[in-house]
Amino acid sequence: MxxxxxxxxxxxxxxxxxxxxxxxxxxxxxxxxxxxxxxxxxxxxxxxxxxxxxxxxxxxxxxxxxxxxxxxxxxxxxxxxxxxxxxxxxxxxxxxxxxxxxxxxxxxxxxxxxxxxxxxxxxxxxxxxxxxxxxxxxxxxxxxxxxxxVDSEHSAIFQTMHGRLHDEVAKLQHIILTASGGPFLHVDAQELQKVTPQEALQHPTWQMGAKITIDSATMMNKGLEVIEATRLFNIPADKVKVQIHPQSIIHSLIEYVDGSMLAQLGITDMRGPLVYAMAYPDRLHRALPSLSLSEVGNLSFFDPDFNKFPCLRLAYEAANVGQSMPTVLNAANEICVAAFLKKEISFPDIARYIEKVLEQHQVAKLHSLDQVCTTDAWAREQTKKLIQEEL
Ligand SMILES: NC(=O)c1ccc[n+]([C@@H]2O[C@H](COP(=O)([O-])OP(=O)(O)OC[C@H]3O[C@@H](n4cnc5c(N)ncnc54)[C@H](OP(=O)(O)O)[C@@H]3O)[C@@H](O)[C@H]2O)c1
The missing domain is CATH 3.40.50.720 (NAD(P)-binding Rossmann-like Domain)
Structure with a gap:
């Protein structure tokens, strides 16, 4: 190259x-x-x-x-x-x-x-x-x-389809995004009221910036990834499934209409999907250490809890409505995450405020960057206003 x-x-x-x-x-x-x-x-x-x-x-x-x-x-x-x-x-x-x-x-x-x-x-x-x-x-x-x-999940989907996206998407039954489950996977829903930013910033498998780490804790990160998958692969949200996979070894899977599944595996290091994208379509020798399957031993999977992690439900709802809804979801989430990090709102408040803003939004088709920016600005202001009213 x-x-x-x-x-x-x-x-x-x-x-x-x-x-x-x-x-x-x-x-x-x-x-x-x-x-x-x-x-x-x-x-x-x-x-x-x-x-x-x-x-x-x-x-x-x-x-x-x-x-x-x-x-x-x-x-x-x-x-x-x-x-x-x-x-x-x-x-x-x-x-x-x-x-x-x-x-x-x-x-x-x-x-x-x-x-x-x-x-x-x-x-x-x-x-x-x-x-x-x-x-x-x-x-x-x-x-x-x-x-x-570069998101490891979408890189996995892209890699399993070998860049033949348009031919392959029509034959897909599901895209299955894996999720580590974040730091609160085994914490009771009632306990989430008390969690601190420091606790939410402890991700079990990935080292990342603060915003995405909080998004992982609320599972909004997976919700954003569901929307990202619908856009990148031109597939409806009901064909995108989420599976909790705490080891984060399978980075995602596809299921074809005939029931056959393909997965991409690797160690948990963002240099993997990054080097794939930066060198595309080449592959560079020894970019990452090999994954030892015998050391990994067991892989486990289970369904996400939409009641405990309402941000994931909200993201599916926004994906289904489409148009300006994902723009509003994203903006409200950015404001709420910043407010949670500043200890102005609680962890469950993040989803509560986002839901309120989504309910107040009049959906519209966004034809231009100006319209996207106006919608983003409206959602930010509305979220800040709701938070201020309750402070
Ligand atoms: N980290 C991961 O493993 C991972 C995995 C998948 C996807 N992603 C996505 O990748 C993106 C970056 O994530 P990250 O974890 O690397 O975040 P991060 O550590 O918080 O880094 C964010 C970067 O954006 C810069 N930045 C923020 N606002 C800016 C502005 N207005 N103009 C110019 N630069 C600005 C920051 O600069 P300063 O720090 O200098 O202020 C910093 O360089 C996010 O969208 C995230 O969802 C991350």
């Missing part, structure tokens, strides 16, 4: 740092072309000094002097900020592959910019496909871009 120039959006986060580890591991195959990050200026400066990208973008323009002060001299670097900066990082003509790993709705514009610039997009930012899925999939169809999922 010819060396690829990589853009890493969200380079200071968990996925971003794992992407850079792959650059270190495979210097012949990957080099860093652009980086975009939020507010962790110190780590971003270290990354820039080490990888020497052509362009870097940070969230706030006010942080540019702080960043400049930490950079080596004569890097010949372009520095940008805000959405526009992240969009530039995603669409620079010399970039081949864009790792889209900004967390939350902030990833929508840069993901669209990468698609419009015909890039190979390694998509980790699931919120963008939930909030703006119709728009994103429409743009993928009308450009030369390619979207390769």
């Amino acid at each position: 010819k060396q690829r120039a990589i853009a890493i959006l969200g380079s200071t986060g968990s996925i971003g740092v794992n992407s850079l580890k792959l650059v270190d591991q495979f210097p012949k195959h990957f080099r860093v072309e652009t980086l975009a990050a939020g507010q962790n200026i110190r780590l971003l400066a270290q990354q820039v000094n080490k990888y020497r990208p052509r362009l870097v973008s940070i969230r706030n323009a006010a942080d540019i002097p702080k960043l400049e002060a930490m950079l080596a001299k004569d890097l010949g670097l372009e520095i940008h900020s805000g959405d526009e900066g992240a969009e530039k990082a995603a669409s620079l003509p010399t970039v081949d592959v864009v790792v889209s790993a900004i967390v939350g709705f902030a990833g929508v514009r840069p993901t669209l910019a990468a698609i419009d610039a015909d890039k190979l997009v390694a998509l980790a930012n699931k919120e963008s496909i939930v909030a703006a899925g119709d728009l994103i999939m429409q743009r993928v169809k009308t450009t030369e871009s390619m979207l390769i999922p």
Whole structure:
């Protein structure tokens, strides 16, 4: 494989740092072309000094002097900020592959910019496909871009279908997404009222950023993944099933109409789906250690509890309604997770507020990015208002 120039959006986060580890591991195959990050200026400066990208973008323009002060001299670097900066990082003509790993709705514009610039997009930012899925999939169809999922579950589905998505989807009975069950799998429903952010941040199998770790604890993460699967694979939500699989060894499965099932297995390391997407369609030697099946021993599965984890039910309902409902679900969830982390609301309140906002929403078809942004903004304001009223 010819060396690829990589853009890493969200380079200071968990996925971003794992992407850079792959650059270190495979210097012949990957080099860093652009980086975009939020507010962790110190780590971003270290990354820039080490990888020497052509362009870097940070969230706030006010942080540019702080960043400049930490950079080596004569890097010949372009520095940008805000959405526009992240969009530039995603669409620079010399970039081949864009790792889209900004967390939350902030990833929508840069993901669209990468698609419009015909890039190979390694998509980790699931919120963008939930909030703006119709728009994103429409743009993928009308450009030369390619979207390769990085969520381990969707990467598993993609890999089991060997990229022959359109031929294979028609023959599917189900897509089965596996879920670790999160830290509260064995905690009584009544106990959830008392759980703290610190407890919710202890994920049993994956090391991830704070927002996705809370989403895993509420099972909203799996709900977002159900919606993501409906969008990526053009399949209705009733064909997407969730199975709790605490070992997280089977990353997901497909079931064909004739009852045959195919699964993808591997160790729990995000570098697996990342390197698959970054090198697609090649496969790189010894990217990850082998999985020892005899050490794993047993694999177990059971159905999720929709009463204990209402966020999963809400996500299925939003997926079934479609149109603007997933956009509202995503925005309300982002606000609730931030409020829970600040200890303003309880763990069960997350689902309670999201449900209220969904009930208050008038569903509409979203034809443009402006409409997506307006809907997102409405849902954020409405959620904040409901939380304020009860504080
Ligand atoms: N972590 C995983 O294993 C995993 C697995 C599957 C999917 N994902 C998805 O991948 C995405 C990233 O997850 P993560 O766990 O890596 O999150 P994370 O550790 O919280 O990192 C988020 C990244 O986004 C940056 N960021 C936030 N707001 C920004 C903005 N407005 N402009 C530019 N950059 C911004 C952050 O910058 P600063 O830190 O500098 O502020 C950071 O680099 C999420 O959508 C998540 O659902 C993650």
